[in-house]
Amino acid sequence: MDQTNSSRPSDFIRDIIDDDFKTNKHQGRVAVRFPPEPNGYLHIGHAKSVCLNFGIAAQYGGTCNLRMDDTDPSGESMEYVESIIRDIQWLGFDWGDRLFFASDYYERLYEYAVQMIKEGKAFVCDLDVDEMREHRGSFTEPGRESPYRNRPVEENLDLFERMRAGEFEEGTHTLRAKIDMASPNITMRDPIMYRIKKEAHYRTGNKWCIYPMYDFTHCLSDSLERITHSICTLEFENNRPLYDWFLEAVNADYRPQQIEFARLNLTYTIMSKRLLIELVSKGIVKGWNDPLMPTITGMRRRGYTPAAIRDFCDRIGVAKNDSMIDMALLENCVRDDLNQTTPRVMAVLRPLKVIIDNYPDDQVEEFDCPFHPQNPDMGSRKVPFSKVLYIERDDFMEDPPKKFFRMAIGREVRLRYGYFVTCVDVVKDRDTGEVVELHCTYDPETRSGFAPDGRKVKATIHWVSAAHSIPAEVRLYDRLFQVADPLEDDFDYMKHLNPNSLEVLTSCRVDPSLANAEPESRYQFERLGYFCVDSVDSSAANLVFNRTVTLRDSWVKIARKGEK
């Protein structure tokens, strides 16, 4: 029994690579690449591809290049390049010195194009957009050949040279591959190789005013980089014949294999770059790094860990089925990681004042509280206890349903690591009737939350000392959309935005040990969830925490059942 690969993810792509190893197709070499276009931020869908490609390279002792697929100057920028680099590094991957840019291949691509013209495989076309669309035909009708298709080679050469020289206006000329206007695959109907764009490129500046199209660029870039397996998403399946055609047309000395897999879809969010841009530009979210965003940078700010994201990508698998992954799986992955790695701490989000009537007025005790109950190696901290405390408003009910075990009048509960206390009185606002203060008595014999007589208590609740805890702002994030698939039916996703995706709490009180919490540091606020220090807005003077994800909460289920 071969156990060596039992825990390794396997999938149809790795099967292909395994076969190639057996037949020695690439002399045991595996070279892949991750080719983002720097016109937006990376999101969790890209992470799937990043983990796939870099994961394969690592698993097979191969390489994974990072290549900026920058062939369209509009929308591309250095800011995006930098964000992509930052995000992939943060995810934990390394491409060594193999950072490439399609824009570095412009000159060679131009030479390939000239070669194709000379061999009668490409021609300069004077059709404008509308005419070209009209000539393209439809799904059912073949296209018609461009009247410029049979121009003499010399004329094509001259025209293409002048296109490069900037003699023509945008939209007046294109360079097209001469393939087959009757092909049932529309991609093959004399596709455009170059178009004129009098736009500065973020890297090449004004050196070029013609830019190569994706189909022409990508396969040749892969070939130049000696990529063995060019992994992309399903929508490029139609383009594969063209990928192979260009390689053949220029008689490439190296021909990579394109393999397509299904892109990631996640419930309760959207993945389309275009729509994410819209969320940012319309101010629905506060930027690409808004913790509500499914972007890597947004998730990072929210408190997700690289390990959790990598684990998620391993668990979802790689296949060709269109799929919609349940957000609950992602949440499970973060909880799983954070549960093991995160120190526990007490924080009260919606404070309710509690006075321990029989506790000495000026006494302050310190309790030793472990940072992780299952992992003593994480150490502990001292937490001050005094006569006036805060507990969570949700942890008290005046008229509790039968299954509510927390604080209620006359009921004894445990203050975590503190004492057993019994609520003896409720103070309400004279006008509103709102509960403003609780009076309790404590049992001095139950120090640290232990009853020497062995008596049990149904609940343990968290608390902070009013005088010693420190104020903080806490941002409660929830799902961006209220429905699993915001694009279902009419694509009018805006109407599905979750109005409660963010709740800001400004009067929270947190464990004093958090006073010097570093930006991006993560904690479990006991009984509440996982939180991290906001990397943008938090400071020592004004602590801000973001909720990454709640703890699994079986109480809400019980409470919901009770309502019925």
Next chain:
RNA sequence: UGGGGCGUCGUCAAGCGGUAAGACACAGGAUUUUGGUUCCUGCAUGCGGAGGUUCGAAUCCUCCCGCCCCAGCCA
């Protein structure tokens, strides 16, 4: 509609002719100073449908049905 893909549990996903892995979700239960964690248990006589081949079919064949992608000088 022409072409290209895909249909296995609520959601993902193994399976590659020998009689349906696993994960998440869900439902029970045990342990618990987090209604957390952990640990047990349950969860497809069924693989889009109908025929056929075979001793034997999710796997092979035929037909049918459904979903996704393609008519940007985007990638």
